[in-house]
Amino acid sequence: MTAEALSTYTLTVGEVAAAAxxxxxxxxxxxxxxxxHAERTSGDQxxxxxxxxxxxxxxxxxxxxxxxxxxxxGIFDELPRDPQPADWGRVAETLIREAEERTAALRAxxxxxxxxxxxxxx
Amino acid sequence: MTAEALSTYTLTVGEVAAAAxxxxxxxxxxxxxxxxHAERTSGDQxxxxxxxxxxxxxxxxxxxxxxxxxxxxGIFDELPRDPQPADWGRVAETLIREAEERTAALRAxxxxxxxxxxxxxx
DNA sequence: CTCGGCGTTCAACATATGTTGAAGTCAAGA
DNA sequence: TCTTGACTTCAACATATGTTGAACGCCGAG
Numbered sequence: 485m486t487a488e489a490l491s492t493y494t495l496t497v498g499e500v501a502a503a504a505x506x507x508x509x510x511x512x513x514x515x516x517x518x519x520x521h522a523e524r525t526s527g528d529q530x531x532x533x534x535x536x537x538x539x540x541x542x543x544x545x546x547x548x549x550x551x552x553x554x555x556x557x558g559i560f561d562e563l564p565r566d567p568q569p570a571d572w573g574r575v576a577e578t579l580i581r582e583a584e585e586r587t588a589a590l591r592a593x594x595x596x597x598x599x600x601x602x603x604x605x606x
Numbered sequence: 607m608t609a610e611a612l613s614t615y616t617l618t619v620g621e622v623a624a625a626a627x628x629x630x631x632x633x634x635x636x637x638x639x640x641x642x643h644a645e646r647t648s649g650d651q652x653x654x655x656x657x658x659x660x661x662x663x664x665x666x667x668x669x670x671x672x673x674x675x676x677x678x679x680g681i682f683d684e685l686p687r688d689p690q691p692a693d694w695g696r697v698a699e700t701l702i703r704e705a706e707e708r709t710a711a712l713r714a715x716x717x718x719x720x721x722x723x724x725x726x727x728x
Numbered sequence: 729c730t731c732g733g734c735g736t737t738c739a740a741c742a743t744a745t746g747t748t749g750a751a752g753t754c755a756a757g758a
Numbered sequence: 759t760c761t762t763g764a765c766t767t768c769a770a771c772a773t774a775t776g777t778t779g780a781a782c783g784c785c786g787a788g
Contacts, residue, residue, distance in 0.1 A: 497735070507776080510777085517775095526784095529785090530735080547775090548672050550670050550672035552775095573720070573725075576719070579716065580712065580713055580716065586671045586705070598691070598694075635746060635747095649765080650765085650767095
């Protein structure tokens, strides 16, 4: 049995919003910016797959460490169609690496200040 | 010899901007939002002390880890008048702690996803 | 098949973070 | 003193990240 459950686009914008804990306007915003993807019904309504709410939740947490929506969408873009756990693992690693690099930069800057012995020319 | 070099407000907005590597408009913006402080000359021009450029550089790095200007100003507000190295040390710790807490939240979220064994309902 | 709850788009508004330009003032050197 | 570059304020613009409201369309339950 290959090909089990290729992502099925069944969820409405309201369902995704409720699942992700954001407003429907935010879901549309994230779709516009490539954080989530949707198909359209014949009546032009969006239908999301199950990953949408999860992506949005991850995006929200990633935004808190300084990643922009554009950056997050770019990272998610590395996911293949119908991603495997390993694919998500790489995305997770990329996100964590970014956060840690930025924290390291902050730490380095502050350390340099201290060892300069005149932190903010006190 | 007590009281040596209580902060002297001598630097112009242009000097601070050059020292911090930002536009003068940004320096004024950061002053408006309490990241740096200035006195005024009789002619109403801003004069900053030596810590201004440093504060702005720190703020820039802190923004990269998701701190807002308001949050950064709030953290800097804990600095007493004419701060000692220890005071700056506490500020540095606060900044690092914030960055690490946010990274930890990201990591926790991603870990929970993985162990849920259905990361983004793959 | 109709009705009410969702969905759609688009524009305006809101906040955060700045930049740019106009019009006018200050200050330091020739 | 006069000039000229740097300063001032204020408003408009710009981008990121959304929210809100109007006007209208879709769809599933009765």
